[in-house]
Amino acid sequence: MFVVTGATGHLGRLVLDALLETVPADRIAAVARDGRKAAPLAARGVEVRVADYDRPETLGGVFGAGDRVLLISGSEVGRRGPQHAAVVDAAAAAGVALLAYTSVLGGPDADFSLADEHRATERMILESGLPYVFLRNGWYHENYTGHLAPVLEHGAVLGAAGDGRVASAARADYAAAAAAVLTGTGHEGRAYELSGDTAWSLPEYAAEVARQSGREIVYADVPPERYAAVLASAGLGAAHVAALVDAEDAVRRGRLARTTGDLARLIGRPTTPLADAVAVALKG
Ligand SMILES: NC(=O)c1ccc[n+]([C@@H]2O[C@H](COP(=O)([O-])OP(=O)(O)OC[C@H]3O[C@@H](n4cnc5c(N)ncnc54)[C@H](OP(=O)(O)O)[C@@H]3O)[C@@H](O)[C@H]2O)c1
Numbered sequence: 001m002f003v004v005t006g007a008t009g010h011l012g013r014l015v016l017d018a019l020l021e022t023v024p025a026d027r028i029a030a031v032a033r034d035g036r037k038a039a040p041l042a043a044r045g046v047e048v049r050v051a052d053y054d055r056p057e058t059l060g061g062v063f064g065a066g067d068r069v070l071l072i073s074g075s076e077v078g079r080r081g082p083q084h085a086a087v088v089d090a091a092a093a094a095g096v097a098l099l100a101y102t103s104v105l106g107g108p109d110a111d112f113s114l115a116d117e118h119r120a121t122e123r124m125i126l127e128s129g130l131p132y133v134f135l136r137n138g139w140y141h142e143n144y145t146g147h148l149a150p151v152l153e154h155g156a157v158l159g160a161a162g163d164g165r166v167a168s169a170a171r172a173d174y175a176a177a178a179a180a181v182l183t184g185t186g187h188e189g190r191a192y193e194l195s196g197d198t199a200w201s202l203p204e205y206a207a208e209v210a211r212q213s214g215r216e217i218v219y220a221d222v223p224p225e226r227y228a229a230v231l232a233s234a235g236l237g238a239a240h241v242a243a244l245v246d247a248e249d250a251v252r253r254g255r256l257a258r259t260t261g262d263l264a265r266l267i268g269r270p271t272t273p274l275a276d277a278v279a280v281a282l283k284g
Contacts, residue, residue, distance in 0.1 A: 002182050003049070003063060003096075005031040005087060006072030008038050010142070011102070014175030015070060016041060022183060031062055053083035056090070063094035068182050070100045073118065077243055080117040085124055092128045098188065099130045100181050102174070105138040105195055105256060112250035114243050122191075133187045135178055138195035138263075139168040139256050141277035144205060148281045152213060156220040157206040160227035161251035167259045169196035170272035177266040194263040195256075196271040202251075205274065212278050224249065 002019055006012040007030030019028055025045030032038035038048040051058040053074055063069060071087050074080045084101075091099050104110050104118040118136075125132045144157075151157050177194055181187045200208075203219040210217035222230070224245050231241045250256060263271050 001027055001029050001047075001064060001067045003029045003031060003067045003069045004072065004182075005051075005053075005070065006074070007041060007046075007048075008032045008034065009072060009075065011171055011175055011178075012072050013041075014172050015072070015178050016044075016046065018172075018176045018179035019182065020044065020046075022179075029062075029067075053086055054079070056086040059086055059090035060093075063091050063096050065095040065097075067091075067094065067096045068098040068100075069096045070178050070182055071102070073102050073121070077114065077117070078239055081120050084117070084121040088121070088124050088128050088130070092130055097131060098133065098182070099125060099128075100133040100135055100178060100187075101125055102178065103134045103136045103191075105136050105193055105258060107134060107136045107191055107193070110250075110255065112255060113246045114250075131188045133181050133189075134191035135174070135181065136191060136193050137174050138193075138258070139166050139251075140171045140174070141168045141196075141272065141274055142171050142281075143168070145274075145277045145281035148209065148278075151206075151209060151217060152215065155216055156218050157202055157209065158220050158222060158227065158230060159202045159251075160222055160224045160245065160248040161202055162221055163201050163203065164252035164254055165199035165201050165257040166251055167195035167197075167199040167257050168274065169194070169263055170277055173263055173267060173271045177263055180266050180268075192262040192266060193258060193260040194266070195258055195260060196274070197259060197261070197264055198271075198273065199257045199259055200274055205278075208275055208278055209282075212275070212282055 029047040033052040035050045206219040
C-alpha cells in the first residue's frame with residue numbers, strides 16, 4: 001500500500017490527487033486524525049486510517065509490512081519532535097518498505113528555528129534504520145499568495161526580508177514530487193533539495209501583484225520588531241510570530257534561495273512560476 005499521513009491537509013490532499021492519477025485507489029491509504037474530514041477521500045475509494053501523532057497507541061495498526069509511506073510533517077510547531085518520533089517508531093515496528101519525509105530545504109544545514117524539528121526528525125529516521133527518502137521542501141508559493149487580501153487592501157507587501165530571494169514552488173509541485181518518489185524506484189537513501197526553478201525577492205513579488213492586479217502595490221520592508229507586532233495584531237500566537245520572524249531573517253540571508261533543479265527533475269517538468277500562483281490567487 002501507498003500510505004500518506006497528513007492526508008487531509010493542503011499538501012496531503014494534493015499528494016492524494018497526484019497518486020490517484022497513476023495508482024488504483026484500493027492501493028492507497030490516507031492517515032488522518034479526523035475521519036470525518038477524510039470522508040471525501042474515502043468516497044474516492046481510498047482507505048482511511050484514523051490516527052493522531054499525539055497518541056502513539058492510535059498509530060499501531062496504521063502501517064503494514066512493505067508499505068511505502070509518506071510522513072507529512074505536522075503543523076504544530078514545538079510538538080513535532082515527539083509526534084514524528086511516534087510515527088517513525090510505528091513505521092519501524094511495522095517494517096515499512098520506505099519512509100519518505102517532508103523535511104526542509106537545507107536539511108542538516110538549515111539554521112532557522114522552523115528547521116529544528118525537521119533536522120531532529122531526519123536524525124530519528126536515520127537512526128531507525130528504515131529505508132528513507134528526505135524531501136527537503138523549500139517554501140510554497142502559497143505562503144505568500146495565500147495572503148493577498150491584506151496586500152490588496154493596503155497596497156503593500158509587508159516583510160522583513162529585504163532583498164532576500166525565495167526559490168518557492170507551488171504546493172502541487174511538491175505534492176507531485178512526493179507521489180513520484182513513493183511510486184518510483186531508485187530514490188532510497190536520497191535527500192532531495194526541493195525548490196522552485198527561479199528565485200524572486202519580495203520587491204519583485206510586489207511588482208508582480210501590481211502588474212496582474214492593476215493596482216499600486218509596493219514592498220514595505222520593516223524591522224523585525226515591527227513585523228512581529230503586525231503578525232501579533234493579526235492574532236498569531238507568540239511562538240508562531242517568533243518562528244515567522246526568524247524565517248523572514250532566513251529569507252533575508254538567502255537560506256531559501258537555493259535552486260537545485262531537484263524538484264523539476266523529480267516531476268519531469270519546470271516548476272510552476274510564481275506569476276501563475278499569483279494569477280490563481282487573484283481569481284480567488
Ligand atoms: N514548505 C513550506 O512552505 C511549508 C509551509 C507551511 C508548513 N509546512 C510544513 O509542511 C506540512 C504540510 O503542509 P500543509 O500546507 O499541508 O499543512 P497543513 O494543511 O496544516 O497540513 C498539516 C497536516 O498535518 C495533520 N496533522 C497535524 N497534527 C496532527 C496530529 N497530531 N496527528 C495527525 N495529523 C496531524 C493535519 O491534520 P488536519 O487536516 O486534521 O488538520 C494536516 O492534515 C506542514 O504540516 C508543515 O510541517 C511547510
